[in-house]
Amino acid sequence: MTTIDDTNYELWLLRYAEGELVSAEEIAAVEQWLSAHPDAVEELALYREAPRLERDESVRFAAAPLPEVPVRTFWPLLGRWAAAAAVVTALMLPALRTARMDSAEVPLLARGEQGIEGGGRLDCREETDGMEGMDVIGVARAAGATSPIRSINAVASVPAMRSILSTDSVASSPVAPGDALAAADVPAAEAAIPVNSLIAVSEKAGAEPSIEASTALIAFEAPDWGDRLLALSEAGHETLSQSAGGRLVSRLLPDSRRLEVRIVEPLREGISYAASKFKKPIL
Amino acid sequence: MTAKEYTLHSPRWADDALRFALRCCPSRPDCEDAVQEALASLWQRCSHVDCAKGKPYILGATYRSLMHSLRHARVERSHADAIRANLPGTQEADEGFDLREAIEHSLRVLPEVQRAILQLRDVEGYSYREIAETLELSDSQVQVYLFRARVAMRKQLKSLGYDNDR
Numbered sequence: 001m002t003t004i005d006d007t008n009y010e011l012w013l014l015r016y017a018e019g020e021l022v023s024a025e026e027i028a029a030v031e032q033w034l035s036a037h038p039d040a041v042e043e044l045a046l047y048r049e050a051p052r053l054e055r056d057e058s059v060r061f062a063a064a065p066l067p068e069v070p071v072r073t074f075w076p077l078l079g080r081w082a083a084a085a086a087v088v089t090a091l092m093l094p095a096l097r098t099a100r101m102d103s104a105e106v107p108l109l110a111r112g113e114q115g116i117e118g119g120g121r122l123d124c125r126e127e128t129d130g131m132e133g134m135d136v137i138g139v140a141r142a143a144g145a146t147s148p149i150r151s152i153n154a155v156a157s158v159p160a161m162r163s164i165l166s167t168d169s170v171a172s173s174p175v176a177p178g179d180a181l182a183a184a185d186v187p188a189a190e191a192a193i194p195v196n197s198l199i200a201v202s203e204k205a206g207a208e209p210s211i212e213a214s215t216a217l218i219a220f221e222a223p224d225w226g227d228r229l230l231a232l233s234e235a236g237h238e239t240l241s242q243s244a245g246g247r248l249v250s251r252l253l254p255d256s257r258r259l260e261v262r263i264v265e266p267l268r269e270g271i272s273y274a275a276s277k278f279k280k281p282i283l
Numbered sequence: 284m285t286a287k288e289y290t291l292h293s294p295r296w297a298d299d300a301l302r303f304a305l306r307c308c309p310s311r312p313d314c315e316d317a318v319q320e321a322l323a324s325l326w327q328r329c330s331h332v333d334c335a336k337g338k339p340y341i342l343g344a345t346y347r348s349l350m351h352s353l354r355h356a357r358v359e360r361s362h363a364d365a366i367r368a369n370l371p372g373t374q375e376a377d378e379g380f381d382l383r384e385a386i387e388h389s390l391r392v393l394p395e396v397q398r399a400i401l402q403l404r405d406v407e408g409y410s411y412r413e414i415a416e417t418l419e420l421s422d423s424q425v426q427v428y429l430f431r432a433r434v435a436m437r438k439q440l441k442s443l444g445y446d447n448d449r
Contacts, residue, residue, distance in 0.1 A: 011423055014430040043434050050433035051386055051440070053405035059305060061297035061318055 004033045013044050284325075284334040293322055296338045299407065300345040306402040307395045308349050317348040342407070343417040346399055353395065382445060389439035397432035400425055 004012040015021050016030045034041050297318055304314035321344035325332060332340050390398055399418060403409040409417065414425045 008423075010427045010430040014426050043430075046434045046437040046441075047430055050437040051382075053306070053386070053390075053401055055406045056302055056305075059298060059302040061294070061301040061315065 004029055009033065009037070009040055010043075013040065013047065017044060017047050284329050284332050284337055286329065288334045289326060289329050289337070292334070292337055293325070293341075296341045297322055299338060300341045302406065303342050303399065303402050304345050304349050306390070306406075307346065307399050308353060309391070313352055314345075314349065317345045317352065320348045321345040339409075339413060339417045342403065343419070346418055350395060385440055385443045385445055386436070388443065389436045392439050393432050393435055396420075397428050397435070400429050401432050401436075404429060 002008065012021075012026075012030050012033070016027065021027050021030065034044065300318045300321055301314055304317050305311065308314055308317075318341075321341045324344045325337060325340050328340075390401070393401075396418065400414055403414045403417060411422045411425045411429075414420070415422045418425070420428070
């Protein structure tokens with residue numbers, strides 16, 4: 001280090017105060033310089049008197065604990081759709097497994113190059129028991145499934161896919177805590193819905209009856225792959241959505257209206273996670 | 284860093300990053316946004332970042348994100364502050380602080396970079412080198428800023444009536 005002078009004395013004083021000067025010559029040089037600079041002596045005293053900051057342990061990112069609720073079983077609702085659902089499962093899993101190979105680090109489970117459009121382009125449109133009037137679509141479409149998926153049934157009956165995508169806010173849908181699915185009306189005449197209108201809903205993690213459009217929930221559970229989890233995000237920007245303590249990662253790519261959903265970590269059976277950090281309003 | 288390591292460590296890093304961000308900026312939503320962007324950034328570069336560097340990466344990215352958003356907000360805020368300052372009864376009282384509040388108050392007068400350095404040094408226990416890497420400064424800059432920050436903070440505390448308290 002060069003000798004102490006008016007331009008670098010702060011550096012020297014800090015090291016002096018912190019005992020980081022090891023050479024006797026350097027220490028003597030600082031003390032000699034201080035003797036000629038009373039203002040610097042005062043600064044040194046202030047430095048030494050300054051309190052040190054303490055860690056605030058109360059600060060937590062996404063501090064609110066994520067609710068844990070039992071997963072509601074859908075099997076009683078399945079009835080005649082059970083067999084069809086099994087077929088859907090068989091059709092979907094290969095596609096999903098293929099998509100999963102897209103990333104060596106984190107499997108890409110679902111990808112919808114076309115985005116999810118409203119109206120007739122949805123593969124999964126079905127009125128179902130208890131969900132009349134609801135139009136739901138399945139993640140399977142994004143995953144490249146070619147067979148029509150009877151949405152709620154497929155979702156409900158395929159253990160690996162207790163999730164759906166809705167094409168709009170589900171604020172008006174009859175979703176109650178503990179409900180498994182939520183959906184929104186998809187006006188048939190509606191043009192392509194912007195990618196950022198997508199919202200994922202799933203097993204409800206104690207969600208309020210009305211889910212804010214800016215809320216996203218876990219969208220996928222895949223026991224066949226070790227109870228994994230993936231999530232859908234808010235959209236509008238290429239932003240990975242961190243939620244549930246960083247356990248969910250997904251993104252919607254605005255440029256190509258693509259949806260990507262990636263597995264992040266195993267999902268424990270019977271537990272749902274709610275995405276808690278989606279500030280930007282959807283639409 | 285593997286996805287598993289990311290999943291394992293990122294929640295704790297996020298807490299640290301949020302704590303760090305709140306030291307630099309009082310707006311929690313802004314801080315949370317910055318942390319989230321930092322986490323996203325790390326996730327995207329996961330395979331290129333050593334796990335041991337994960338936390339500095341998060342802190343650095345949080346800081347840069349925060350500074351970026353603060354710069355955008357500063358013009359509007361200064362305008363609003365100017366208006367508020369002219370309203371009667373809106374001057375902040377400098378009396379009646381307890382020491383903790385006084386410290387927080389004294390921190391607020393510091394430039395963001397100095398607050399960030401204090402946080403990284405005192406709370407995270409980072410070396411000058413680690414702080415420099417995190418904030419993209421030189422070692423010397425870190426030390427000079429640290430010195431100035433402590434001096435300024437102590438001066439401010441004195442002005443608030445804490446002459447003898449540590």
